Amino acid sequence: MVAPQLQQPGAGAPEGLGHEESIPASQCRCGYVAAPPAPFCPRCAGAMAPFQVPPFGTVLSYTILHSPPSGFSAPLSIALVELPGGVKFICHGHSDDRRSLRVGRQVRIEHADDVYYFATMSLAERARLLWSRRGETRHKLRAILRLPVRWRP
Amino acid sequence: MGDVYVAGVGMTRFGRLDAPLLSLLAEAGAAALRDAGIEEIQAIYVAAMDPEELADEGSVATLFAAYVGRPRLPSIRIETGASSGAAGFFAAWTAVASGYHDHVLVVAGEKMTGRPTPEVAAVLSRMIDPYERSYGATMPALAALVTRAYMNAYDLAPKDMAQVAVKNHANGARNPYAHFQRPITLDEALESRLVAEPLRLYDCCPISDGAAAAVLTRDPRRVRVAGIGHGADHMALRHRDSLTGFRATQAAARRAYAMAGRGPRDMQVAELHDAFTPFEIISSEDVGFFEPGQGARALARGRTALGGDLPINPSGGLKARGHPVGASGLAQIVEIVWQLRGEAGGRQVEARTGLTQSTGGLASNNFVTILETSQ
Numbered sequence: 273m274v275a276p277q278l279q280q281p282g283a284g285a286p287e288g289l290g291h292e293e294s295i296p297a298s299q300c301r302c303g304y305v306a307a308p309p310a311p312f313c314p315r316c317a318g319a320m321a322p323f324q325v326p327p328f329g330t331v332l333s334y335t336i337l338h339s340p341p342s343g344f345s346a347p348l349s350i351a352l353v354e355l356p357g358g359v360k361f362i363c364h365g366h367s368d369d370r371r372s373l374r375v376g377r378q379v380r381i382e383h384a385d386d387v388y389y390f391a392t393m394s395l396a397e398r399a400r401l402l403w404s405r406r407g408e409t410r411h412k413l414r415a416i417l418r419l420p421v422r423w424r425p
Numbered sequence: 426m427g428d429v430y431v432a433g434v435g436m437t438r439f440g441r442l443d444a445p446l447l448s449l450l451a452e453a454g455a456a457a458l459r460d461a462g463i464e465e466i467q468a469i470y471v472a473a474m475d476p477e478e479l480a481d482e483g484s485v486a487t488l489f490a491a492y493v494g495r496p497r498l499p500s501i502r503i504e505t506g507a508s509s510g511a512a513g514f515f516a517a518w519t520a521v522a523s524g525y526h527d528h529v530l531v532v533a534g535e536k537m538t539g540r541p542t543p544e545v546a547a548v549l550s551r552m553i554d555p556y557e558r559s560y561g562a563t564m565p566a567l568a569a570l571v572t573r574a575y576m577n578a579y580d581l582a583p584k585d586m587a588q589v590a591v592k593n594h595a596n597g598a599r600n601p602y603a604h605f606q607r608p609i610t611l612d613e614a615l616e617s618r619l620v621a622e623p624l625r626l627y628d629c630c631p632i633s634d635g636a637a638a639a640v641l642t643r644d645p646r647r648v649r650v651a652g653i654g655h656g657a658d659h660m661a662l663r664h665r666d667s668l669t670g671f672r673a674t675q676a677a678a679r680r681a682y683a684m685a686g687r688g689p690r691d692m693q694v695a696e697l698h699d700a701f702t703p704f705e706i707i708s709s710e711d712v713g714f715f716e717p718g719q720g721a722r723a724l725a726r727g728r729t730a731l732g733g734d735l736p737i738n739p740s741g742g743l744k745a746r747g748h749p750v751g752a753s754g755l756a757q758i759v760e761i762v763w764q765l766r767g768e769a770g771g772r773q774v775e776a777r778t779g780l781t782q783s784t785g786g787l788a789s790n791n792f793v794t795i796l797e798t799s800q
Contacts, residue, residue, distance in 0.1 A: 307663075314664040332574060333570040335569035335570055335573060336621070337565075337620075339621070341550060341558075342547065344561040350562055350566055352662065360664070360665075362557050362562070362663055363560070
C-alpha cells in the first residue's frame with residue numbers, strides 16, 4: 273500500500289469538492305494507515321503516530337440494514353469507503369436514495385459528533401441518521417441541533 | 426506428530442429444542458462414546474461460543490465433566506466464535522497427535538433459542554470489530570458488504586445466492602438431524618424479506634440449539650484426520666486486504682492440504698460454513714475447489730449438489746441443518762465421518778476423502794479439516 277502523502281486537508285480533492293475536515297487516523301513506520309487511529313499497527317504490530325486522511329474517497333461496498341441492532345432504527349446504511357492512499361473507512365451513507373449509493377461512486381465524508389457520513393446527505397437525512405443511531409436521546413438531540421452549523425448548501 | 430483417528434461421532438438433532446445446554450452436550454457425547462466403543466477417555470474438550478450469556482452457564486468444561494459423572498477427568502473450554510466446534514476438535518487433535526493423550530472426547534454445543542432474537546444478535550455481534558459495531562454493523566451487515574463487493578467484482582446474482590438455499594434445504598430434507606427438513610423453492614427464497622441488502626432472510630442461517638461430539642484416538646480406526654489447518658485475519662473488515670475472499674480460510678486450507686499431502690482436486694465431499702448463502706460460494710473458492718469468481722457457475726451446473734462431482738453441504742449446511750454457533754464446526758466433521766463410513770442415509774454420497782471449513786467471526790478465526798478413510 274502507498275502511504276498517503278496528503279498533509280494538507282483537501283489537497284488533491286476531485287474537482288468541485290470542497291476542503292473538508294480531515295479524518296483522524298494513525299500511521300505506522302511501515303506505511304500502513306488506520307482510520308480511526310489504532311493503538312498498534314494492524315499490519316505489523318508497530319507503534320503508530322497521529323495522522324490525517326482527506327475526507328473523500330470511493331465507495332467499495334455498502335448495505336442497507338432493514339433489521340438493525342437494538343438501539344438503531346431502520347433503514348440504516350453502512351458504507352465501506354476507500355480514502356486516499358488505500359485507507360478503508362466505515363461510515364454511513366444514504367438509506368433512501370439508491371442512486372447516491374453505488375460501488376465506485378466518489379463521495380465526500382463529513383461528521384457530526386464523530387459520526388461520519390456522506391457529505392451529499394441533506395439536512396433532513398443527517399438529522400434522521402443521527403436520530404436513528406444508538407445512544408442517549410439528549411446526546412442525539414444535541415448533535416442534531418448542531419447540524420445546521422456544519423451544513424453548507 | 427502421530428496419526429490421529431476419529432473413533433466415534435454423535436450429535437443431537439438441531440433446531441428449537443427444549444433440552445438445556447448440558448443435556449444436549451451429554452446426549453451428543455454419549456452417542457460419540459457409544460459409537461467409538463471407548464470408555465477410557467483421558468480428557469474432555471468442551472467447545473461453546475457464549476454459554477454464559479446464551480444459556481446462563483459458566484465454567485462449562487468443569488461443569489460438563491461433573492454433569493456426566495466424570496468429575497476427575499481434566500476438561501478444557503475452547504472458544505473461537507462460530508468456529509468453536511472446529512477449534513475444539515483442533516485442540517483435541519493436538520493433544521492426541523502430540524502423544525500426550527491416547528483417547529479424548531470433544532463436545533461442542535450451543536443453546537440459543539432460549540433468548541430473544543435481539544439478545545442473540547447482540548451476543549453474535551461481539552465477533553465484530555467494536556468500531557464497526559458502533560456504526561450498527563451486525564454479522565449480516567458485514568456479510569452484506571462482502572457480498573456486494575463480490576457481486577461487483579464477479580458474476581453473482583441474487584438467484585445464485587437463492588440457489589444455495591434451495592440446494593441446502595433440499596439436502597436438509599434428507600437429514601433427520603437438520604433444523605429445517607422442508608425443501609424450499611427459488612421464489613420463496615427470492616421473495617423473502619430483505620435483512621441487509623442484498624441479503625434476504627433465506628440467505629441467512631437460522632438460530633438453533635444443538636450439540637455434536639467426537640472421540641479422537643491414536644488407535645487406528647476407519648477415519649483418519651489427514652490434515653488440519655487454522656487461519657486468521659483482521660477482525661475489522663476495513664483492515665482486510667480482500668473483500669471478495671477470506672484470507673483466514675485460504676491460510677487454513679493451505680496448511681491442511683500441505684499436511685495431508687493432498688490438493689483441492691482430491692476432495693470428494695465438503696461441508697462449508699454457509700452462515701450466509703454467498704459464503705458457501707466464496708468458501709468453495711477459498712479452499713481451492715473453484716477459481717475466484719467461478720463458484721456460482723459450479724453451483725448452477727449442479728456440481729455441488731448431492732448428485733454432483735463435488736457435493737457441498739450434503740447435511741444441509743448451516744443454512745438447513747441449523748447453526749447452534751459453537752456446535753457447527755464439529756457437526757460438519759460428524760457429517761463427513763458419516764459420509765466416509767457410508768452411514769449418511771438418504772443423503773449419502775460416494776467419498777473416501779472429505780473436507781470441512783468452519784468460520785469464526787466474519788472469517789477472522791477459521792479452520793479447515795481433511796478426513797479420509799484409512800484403508
